[in-house]
Amino acid sequence: MILYRLRCAKGHEFDSWFKDSKTYERQEKKSLIGCAVCGSSKVERAIMAPRKIHYGESDKRGIYGETSDEEAEALAEEGIEFGRLPWIPRGN
Secondary structure (H helix, E strand, O other): OEEEEEEEOOOOEEEEEEOOHHHHHHHHHOOOOOOOOOOOOOEEEOOOHHHHHHOOOOOOOOOOOOOOHHHHHHHHHOOOOOOOOOOOOOOO
16 A cells, blocks of 8 residues: 655645556546546656655654655656565465
8 A cells, every 4th residue: 555645736734645656657647536625637656755754854764665666767867765675465
């Protein structure tokens, strides 16, 4: 599961959970995500927790989630420290 901070075309920000980044991308592409405030389906990802922590806009804390190769590259370019662990599916 991954938590994204989202922003609609009218500037409302809200949080939403997704199975993974690909699930978010599919739903966003099909306009299936609605703003929690106004219902607009024109949404995009807002600045996420690692970047807010990096810029001192949020308290330092450990976070976890899934990231695509492109997202990992963007974090690295911004100088945000992170680590990637191999994912082993649970058998139950």
